[in-house]
Amino acid sequence: xxxxxxxxxxxxxxxxxxxxxxxxxxxxxxxxxxxxxxxxxxxx
Amino acid sequence: xxxxxxxxxxxxxxxxxxxxxxxxxxxxxxxxxxxxxxxxxxxxxxxxxxxxxxxxxxxxxxxxxxxxxxxxxxxxxxxxxxxxxxxxxxxxxxxxxxxxxxxxxxxxxxxxxxxxxxxxxxxxxxxxxxxxxxxxxxxxxxxxxxxxxxxxxxxxxxxxxxxxxxxxxxxxxxxxxxxxxxxxxxxxxxxxxxxxxxxxxxxxxxxxxxxxxxx
Amino acid sequence: xxxxxxxxxxxxxxxxxxxxxxxxxxxxxxxxxxxxxxxxxxxxxxxxxxxxxxxxxxxxxxxxxxxxxxxxxxxxxxxxxxxxxxxxxxxxxxxxxxxxxxxxxxxxxxxxxxxxxxxxxxxxxxxxxxxxxxxxxxxxxxxxxxxxxxxxxxxxxxxxxxxxxxxxxxxxxxxxxxxxxxxxxxxxxxxxxxxxxxxxxxxxxxxxxxxxxxxxxxxxxxxxx
Numbered sequence: 001x002x003x004x005x006x007x008x009x010x011x012x013x014x015x016x017x018x019x020x021x022x023x024x025x026x027x028x029x030x031x032x033x034x035x036x037x038x039x040x041x042x043x044x
Numbered sequence: 045x046x047x048x049x050x051x052x053x054x055x056x057x058x059x060x061x062x063x064x065x066x067x068x069x070x071x072x073x074x075x076x077x078x079x080x081x082x083x084x085x086x087x088x089x090x091x092x093x094x095x096x097x098x099x100x101x102x103x104x105x106x107x108x109x110x111x112x113x114x115x116x117x118x119x120x121x122x123x124x125x126x127x128x129x130x131x132x133x134x135x136x137x138x139x140x141x142x143x144x145x146x147x148x149x150x151x152x153x154x155x156x157x158x159x160x161x162x163x164x165x166x167x168x169x170x171x172x173x174x175x176x177x178x179x180x181x182x183x184x185x186x187x188x189x190x191x192x193x194x195x196x197x198x199x200x201x202x203x204x205x206x207x208x209x210x211x212x213x214x215x216x217x218x219x220x221x222x223x224x225x226x227x228x229x230x231x232x233x234x235x236x237x238x239x240x241x242x243x244x245x246x247x248x249x250x251x252x253x254x255x256x257x258x259x
Numbered sequence: 260x261x262x263x264x265x266x267x268x269x270x271x272x273x274x275x276x277x278x279x280x281x282x283x284x285x286x287x288x289x290x291x292x293x294x295x296x297x298x299x300x301x302x303x304x305x306x307x308x309x310x311x312x313x314x315x316x317x318x319x320x321x322x323x324x325x326x327x328x329x330x331x332x333x334x335x336x337x338x339x340x341x342x343x344x345x346x347x348x349x350x351x352x353x354x355x356x357x358x359x360x361x362x363x364x365x366x367x368x369x370x371x372x373x374x375x376x377x378x379x380x381x382x383x384x385x386x387x388x389x390x391x392x393x394x395x396x397x398x399x400x401x402x403x404x405x406x407x408x409x410x411x412x413x414x415x416x417x418x419x420x421x422x423x424x425x426x427x428x429x430x431x432x433x434x435x436x437x438x439x440x441x442x443x444x445x446x447x448x449x450x451x452x453x454x455x456x457x458x459x460x461x462x463x464x465x466x467x468x469x470x471x472x473x474x475x476x477x478x479x480x481x482x483x484x
Contacts (some may be wrong), residue, residue: 004077004141011080011134012065015087018130018252019239022123026246041259081267162431169428172418178484182414185477186428189407190471193432196466201433203458204442 047244053238068228080138082228086236087131088156094124094240095163095191104186105180110246111255114180117187118170119247123240125163132160134202151205158197162190176255210225262354269358274365276335283331283366287324291374294320295381302346309382314444317378319407321397322404322430329408330425332359333416341477342417346482356478363405371397384448392453393444399463400440406470407432413481440462 064082071078101117104110135153136146147153166186172178298316302309336342348355375393379386386393391470408429415425443459453460 006155007077007137007141008079011083011137012061013125014133014137015083018126020103023124026250027056029250030246030253033250033257035254036257061419106292106477141320158431158434161427165424165428165431168424169414169418172420172424181480185414185480188477189410189432189470190467194464196469200438200462203405203462204438207458247317 046242046249049238049242049245053235053242056231056235056238060228060235063228063231069224073223074142077138077141080134082232083202083236084134084138085130085229086233087127087134089233090236090240091128091131091159092123093237094120094127094244095159095194097164097244098124098166098187102184102191105184106188111180112252114184115248115251115255116244117183118251119244121163121166121170121183121187123243125160125167127236127240128156128160128163132156149205151202154205155197155201157195158201162193166190172220262351265354266361267299269355270361270365271449273335273359277362277366283328287327287366287370290327291320291324291370293321295374295377299381300302310448313378313382313384314441314448317375317444318400318441320374321367321371321423322437323399323431325367325373325401325404325408326368326426326429329363329412329429330407330422331391332363332409332412337416346363346484348482352479352482353475354411355482359412360405360409360474363409364401366412367405368377368398371401373417388398388450389447392456394441395441395460396452396456396463399467400436402467403436403463403470404429404433406467406474409476410478410481413478429460435462436448436466439466445462 060082063088066111068079070076097120101113101120105113105117132153133141136157139148166183169186170183172180173182180207294316297308333342333345336345345352345355375386375397378384411428413427415421415428418424439459439462443456443463446456447453449469
């Protein structure tokens with residue numbers, strides 16, 4: 001059977017990209033939360 | 045704590061990759077395409093874990109109205125849907141060169157597809173309700189209905205495909221227990237479960253921060 | 260007011276409203292007729308293919324009608340600003356659920372009987388022997404659809420994009436019911452006895468029990484606000 005490395009790459013690549021996108025989305029939201037907290041922190 | 049979990053997950057994913065692409069042998073009948081199983085199977089199994097956690101968390105929320113339980117359900121739902129979606133996609137990519145088709149309506153694929161759509165609906169419900177408390181309540185109810193539906197889905201689809209019908213000619217790439225395939229599979233399974241735990245932990249932390257911010 | 264009387268009051272009110280306006284009934288009947296016509300246009304000539312897809316199309320008609328009917332369950336409360344009234348109702352709110360369920364069931368069964376009759380006439384199907392079995396299957400299937408449908412209708416009643424969300428939530432959950440009813444109907448129309456589809460009937464009964472139990476237990480939660 002031919003080796004079909006293209007399909008293997010597609011599967012692994014898709015998984016990696018999707019997980020990376022989710023990870024970056026989490027990081028972005030966390031950064032926004034940090035900014036929000038600093039802006040709304042009670043004045044000393 | 046979450047960070048440590050993240051590093052652990054990353055390490056095991058790396059180990060899993062090495063095992064799947066390097067250590068694992070080239071499969072006899074399918075060729076190297078079989079390596080896709082090392083992400084496909086763990087993704088699906090980890091998504092099952094996610095949905096079990098979602099069901100339990102939903103029940104806990106309904107009984108104790110503990111917001112933490114709702115956050116866990118929410119996060120688990122997100123990661124679960126992502127994992128099962130990827131599981132279906134990778135399974136499809138594996139299926140094309142192996143079975144000659146991107147999709148087939150056999151029992152397993154049909155059941156998983158239904159699962160995907162059900163929990164996608166869960167996420168849509170979450171996204172549509174603005175009031176946090178109402179969203180928690182409604183999603184908990186939906187989570188429980190979905191969980192109770194799973195055995196019904198399983199049996200109905202299985203009977204549909206096997207009764208009065210010749211058994212499917214296509215075998216879902218099951219392994220016959222050869223240890224050289226088992227170990228890479230186990231390592232990758234652990235990797236994806238850790239990845240699931242890490243994503244859920246991080247998402248829950250973010251949800252808690254969001255909740256406290258508007259308190 | 261006792262539990263049963265409250266449930267009946269809700270059902271009676273809904274049916275009385277429906278009897279006067281006949282809005283939903285009309286929509287359902289005409290929609291089913293449309294389905295019948297389209298089906299005839301596409302497959303009318305080929306009797307064999309028609310017989311093969313008939314169970315599926317029949318239940319497609321039933322389900323789409325169900326979506327219309329169930330989606331409108333709380334329409335009156337929403338449009339006339341009575342939602343808060345529901346929330347403030349004293350006692351066990353599951354009585355409201357049963358009342359709504361009874362009303363929905365009555366409506367859906369009437370439409371289904373009509374559609375079944377029309378299909379039998381226009382496609383020249385002999386229902387005679389299959390009828391008792393069909394009645395059982397249709398009753399069980401409709402109960403399954405209505406049980407979860409009424410719960411989900413309450414959940415999506417006040418939500419953005421309600422018309423979109425309701426079918427998206429209901430249909431995947433109802434796949435077991437659809438599978439069972441279509442396969443059972445198929446077998447019955449081919450002349451098999453009800454006993455031959457016993458497993459599907461058992462699945463429908465199990466599904467109905469589960470759906471009813473969950474809905475009765477969680478309806479109060481949904482109507483908390």
